[in-house]
Amino acid sequence: MTTHEERRPDASPASPESRASDALYTRRAAIYDYELMPVAPLRREAIAALALAPGDVVLDIGAGTGLSLPGLSEAVGPAGHIVAVEPCESMMHQARERVGVQALATPIDFLTATAADAPIAAALGRRRADAALFFFTHDALQDAAGLDRVLRALKPGARVVAAGLAWAPPWLPLSNLFVLGAAMHSVVRMDGLGCPWRELAHRMKEAEVERRWLASAYLLRGRR
Numbered sequence: 001m002t003t004h005e006e007r008r009p010d011a012s013p014a015s016p017e018s019r020a021s022d023a024l025y026t027r028r029a030a031i032y033d034y035e036l037m038p039v040a041p042l043r044r045e046a047i048a049a050l051a052l053a054p055g056d057v058v059l060d061i062g063a064g065t066g067l068s069l070p071g072l073s074e075a076v077g078p079a080g081h082i083v084a085v086e087p088c089e090s091m092m093h094q095a096r097e098r099v100g101v102q103a104l105a106t107p108i109d110f111l112t113a114t115a116a117d118a119p120i121a122a123a124l125g126r127r128r129a130d131a132a133l134f135f136f137t138h139d140a141l142q143d144a145a146g147l148d149r150v151l152r153a154l155k156p157g158a159r160v161v162a163a164g165l166a167w168a169p170p171w172l173p174l175s176n177l178f179v180l181g182a183a184m185h186s187v188v189r190m191d192g193l194g195c196p197w198r199e200l201a202h203r204m205k206e207a208e209v210e211r212r213w214l215a216s217a218y219l220l221r222g223r224r
C-alpha cells in the first residue's frame, strides 16, 4: 500500500537564494516536464547508478516535479521508501499528482523544504537511507548545511549520485554557451559551476565524476 505523508518543516527565515529559487521554479513548474524531456536518458543513467535494490530507502533531493520518482519507485518496490525533498510548493504539487496518477507502489514522504531545513531524519525514523540522488540540483549542492543534513541521514557506504550542468573546458566554447544559457534559466547560484560536486565530494569516502554532453554535464557516483 502506498502512503503519502506531508511533514511540514520548522519555519526558518528563507535566504535570498531560497526566495529567488522559489520564484524561479514557481514560474517554471507548469512547463518544467516538457523542458526536461531531453534529459531523460541521463536521468535513467543516474537512477541506474544508484544500484537500488527492492526494499531500499532512497532520498531524492530537490525532487522537483517528481520526474525521478517512477524510476526510483520501480527500483525499490513496495517494500522500499522514498523521501522527496523539494522547497517549491508548485513543483512539489506536481510531484504528488504524478505519484497519484501513476499509482506508484512505494511509500513516499514529501518534505516541502530545502535540504537544510527538511526533517529527513524524522521521516526515516530509526532507519538511515541506502542512497541519495541529486539530479540537476545545483543550488542544493552549493548549500553546505543541506549537504551535511543529507549525508547524516545516509548509512555508511550509502550510494550517492549527482548529475547536472558544469562548465566545459575553455576549448569547448559551444558547450559553455549551452551551459551559460541553461544555467541562467535554471540555477540561482552561478558560482560553483566549474566544479558543482566539490562540496559533496569533500564529504564522501569515494567519488568519481564522468562528463556527459560534450563536457557540459557531469555524472558523479560515490559512497558516503
Ligand SMILES: C[S@@+](CC[C@H](N)C(=O)[O-])C[C@H]1O[C@@H](n2cnc3c(N)ncnc32)[C@H](O)[C@@H]1O
Residues within 6 Å of the ligand: 021, 022, 025, 036, 061, 062, 063, 064, 065, 066, 067, 068, 085, 086, 087, 088, 091, 113, 114, 115, 116, 134, 135, 136, 137, 138, 139, 140, 143, 146, 186
Ligand atoms: C532543475 S530542478 C531539478 C528537479 C528534479 N531533481 C529533476 O530531476 O527534474 C532543481 C530543483 O531543486 C530545488 N532546490 C533549489 N534549492 C534547493 C535546496 N537548497 N534544497 C533542495 N532543493 C532545492 C528547486 O526548487 C528545483 O525544484
